[in-house]
Amino acid sequence: MYKIGIDIGGMSVKVGLVDGDGKIILKNRRKTAKTPDKVIENMVCQVEELLSEKILSVKDISGIGIGCPGAVTGKTGMVDFLPNLGWKNIPLVQKLKEKLDTEIIISNDANVAALGEAVYGCAKNYNTSIMFTLGTGVGGGIIIDRKLYEGGHSKGAELGHVTLILDGEECTCGRRGCVEAYVSATALIRQTRSAMLENKEPAMWDYVGGDIAWVDGKTAFECAKKGDETAIKVQNQYIKYLAESIMNMLNIFRPDAVIIGGGISAQGKYLTDLVKDYCDKFDYGYKGSPKCDILTASLGNDAGIIGAAALLE
Amino acid sequence: MYKIGIDIGGMSVKVGLVDGDGKIILKNRRKTAKTPDKVIENMVCQVEELLSEKILSVKDISGIGIGCPGAVTGKTGMVDFLPNLGWKNIPLVQKLKEKLDTEIIISNDANVAALGEAVYGCAKNYNTSIMFTLGTGVGGGIIIDRKLYEGGHSKGAELGHVTLILDGEECTCGRRGCVEAYVSATALIRQTRSAMLENKEPAMWDYVGGDIAWVDGKTAFECAKKGDETAIKVQNQYIKYLAESIMNMLNIFRPDAVIIGGGISAQGKYLTDLVKDYCDKFDYGYKGSPKCDILTASLGNDAGIIGAAALLE
Numbered sequence: 001m002y003k004i005g006i007d008i009g010g011m012s013v014k015v016g017l018v019d020g021d022g023k024i025i026l027k028n029r030r031k032t033a034k035t036p037d038k039v040i041e042n043m044v045c046q047v048e049e050l051l052s053e054k055i056l057s058v059k060d061i062s063g064i065g066i067g068c069p070g071a072v073t074g075k076t077g078m079v080d081f082l083p084n085l086g087w088k089n090i091p092l093v094q095k096l097k098e099k100l101d102t103e104i105i106i107s108n109d110a111n112v113a114a115l116g117e118a119v120y121g122c123a124k125n126y127n128t129s130i131m132f133t134l135g136t137g138v139g140g141g142i143i144i145d146r147k148l149y150e151g152g153h154s155k156g157a158e159l160g161h162v163t164l165i166l167d168g169e170e171c172t173c174g175r176r177g178c179v180e181a182y183v184s185a186t187a188l189i190r191q192t193r194s195a196m197l198e199n200k201e202p203a204m205w206d207y208v209g210g211d212i213a214w215v216d217g218k219t220a221f222e223c224a225k226k227g228d229e230t231a232i233k234v235q236n237q238y239i240k241y242l243a244e245s246i247m248n249m250l251n252i253f254r255p256d257a258v259i260i261g262g263g264i265s266a267q268g269k270y271l272t273d274l275v276k277d278y279c280d281k282f283d284y285g286y287k288g289s290p291k292c293d294i295l296t297a298s299l300g301n302d303a304g305i306i307g308a309a310a311l312l313e
Numbered sequence: 314m315y316k317i318g319i320d321i322g323g324m325s326v327k328v329g330l331v332d333g334d335g336k337i338i339l340k341n342r343r344k345t346a347k348t349p350d351k352v353i354e355n356m357v358c359q360v361e362e363l364l365s366e367k368i369l370s371v372k373d374i375s376g377i378g379i380g381c382p383g384a385v386t387g388k389t390g391m392v393d394f395l396p397n398l399g400w401k402n403i404p405l406v407q408k409l410k411e412k413l414d415t416e417i418i419i420s421n422d423a424n425v426a427a428l429g430e431a432v433y434g435c436a437k438n439y440n441t442s443i444m445f446t447l448g449t450g451v452g453g454g455i456i457i458d459r460k461l462y463e464g465g466h467s468k469g470a471e472l473g474h475v476t477l478i479l480d481g482e483e484c485t486c487g488r489r490g491c492v493e494a495y496v497s498a499t500a501l502i503r504q505t506r507s508a509m510l511e512n513k514e515p516a517m518w519d520y521v522g523g524d525i526a527w528v529d530g531k532t533a534f535e536c537a538k539k540g541d542e543t544a545i546k547v548q549n550q551y552i553k554y555l556a557e558s559i560m561n562m563l564n565i566f567r568p569d570a571v572i573i574g575g576g577i578s579a580q581g582k583y584l585t586d587l588v589k590d591y592c593d594k595f596d597y598g599y600k601g602s603p604k605c606d607i608l609t610a611s612l613g614n615d616a617g618i619i620g621a622a623a624l625l626e
Contacts, residue, residue, distance in 0.1 A: 127465070128465045149457075151566050152440070152566060152567035152568055153567055153603040155567040155602065155603055156566045156567040158564040158565065159565065161564040162475065162561040162564060163477055163478075163557055163560075163561055164476055165476075165479045166477050166553075166554070166557055175557075241479070244479055244488075247476075247488070251469065251472075252455075252464060252475065252565070253465060253469050254464040254469040255465055289468065290465055290466040290468055
């Protein structure tokens with residue numbers, strides 16, 4: 001049966017009609033409106049557009065799944081807080097249901113990304129998987145025995161906010177030394193820039209055309225691949241941060257797979273091989289530990305829509 | 314219905330007959346024998362002794378629960394590795410079942426401690442709870458929606474082996490900087506001794522009769538209560554380690570309660586108030602976070618037996 005997946009973002013709201021295999025049949029997007037009411041009004045239009053284009057009504061879909069960039073309460077359908085949109089305590093599901101009479105489920109975007117991979121993507125053959133989404137921040141998603149685990153009150157799975165270095169770098173959450181402060185793309189860029197300023201070897205400077213403002217999450221990796229020593233140092237230190245963050249979750253969840261998503265996951269097997277080598281060397285149970293595959297996300301740009309639709313599975 | 318709880322320890326094996334409310338009706342203990350076969354033979358005798366004293370047979374109990382100090386696989390009933398006893402790959406459940414024909418469930422001792430508190434102890438009114446057992450090492454136990462969560466292959470919930478300070482103190486697991494290396498009683502004793510050697514103020518030295526060998530997990534707390542500055546510093550730093558370790562689990566699980574067990578939990582409300590104050594100040598969601606109570610374990614010396622029996626619930 002078809003379902004609708006909605007990906008609410010700071011820039012745009014994407015809506016897709018998704019089939020039973022997680023394939024997007026049709027999709028549309030609108031710029032994120034300024035008020036919650038206007039966003040909701042737009043969402044209703046966007047859904048109705050997709051349905052009418054396929055000559056379907058809301059009764060022909062199994063429901064609507066929504067991924068939100070912030071804190072929500074799945075049970076009540078309440079959006080508690082979306083920092084980038086300035087939403088606070090919006091009864092999103094209730095308001096949408098007044099217009100679209102079908103099952104509507106919301107979750108956090110990082111949770112939804114993990115669920116999408118587990119249901120339709122690279123983790124579909126694994127029972128238990130953990131996803132790290134490495135972007136501006138670090139999102140976490142936990143799938144236990146094929147079910148999304150959000151933590152109590154839908155407020156857990158904040159895997160970016162686990163300490164890596166007590167009293168370390170400031171984190172957006174108010175604490176210091178969190179995984180997010182070392183493993184996000186933002187952190188990698190900071191680490192790359194800092195190494196470039198300390199060591200003026202030309203490779204990374206050339207890569208960014210002499211302008212440090214152009215450093216991104218690829219700079220260190222691409223230059224390391226070419227053998228630049230400073231870049232290799234940045235890369236290896238970053239891999240250590242990431243692999244240690246992953247190993248912490250191995251010791252808690254012993255998942256069958258860990259998925260790396262977000263921009264940095266574009267490094268693919270190059271990245272996962274480095275992480276795997278580190279984990280194999282330092283894993284708690286050594287050779288006695290259950291096997292865990294390290295993968296990169298497979299659903300690409302539409303992961304938000306597909307993952308949201310997976311909430312209906 | 315009665316059940317049997319068995320607590321396998323490095324020194325002794327304790328067996329108890331437990332009623333439906335988690336009360337021990339009868340119990341016995343034997344020194345831990347040298348070989349697994351002899352331990353199993355003794356366990357059978359210990360169970361039969363208890364049953365016969367109450368004129369019961371194995372058919373009159375709902376089963377046997379066993380807590381083991383090491384790695385087990387619940388599904389197969391296999392003891393994979395008990396480091397203190399030198400056991401490797403012992404099919405404990407299968408061997409016991411040949412002699413005692415009833416349901417037999419095994420788990421790790423830290424898991425069993427958490428389950429005991431959740432079913433019969435201080436956490437029985439909470440759906441989701443996390444337990445830290447602070448002893449020689451740090452054990453972890455996770456209860457989600459009233460069920461024991463052991464992690465994949467029964468090998469997770471190793472909450473002592475999550476990084477607190479990357480590249481920090483050596484940990485028994487082979488990594489560096491784990492929670493266990495800062496929050497165990499062993500670590501607190503090390504921290505206390507180190508502060509005493511650096512700062513020869515008399516309070517803690519007097520408390521241990523001038524002999525540093527007598528420092529234990531109480532030394533810093535008891536002297537801090539009397540106002541000794543060095544002791545207060547040790548205590549506050551330890552509370553920071555512990556509270557940060559707890560906050561990491563709040564961000565992952567958002568439990569309703571965190572339980573502190575092991576020797577250090579004898580500090581009771583004094584300890585939990587300090588931890589709570591720290592967490593309230595630095596918690597990720599600030600006032601928006603779901604409430605979590607910090608408790609100390611309630612089941613005392615028989616927690617191992619009672620927790621093991623809870624495996625049958």
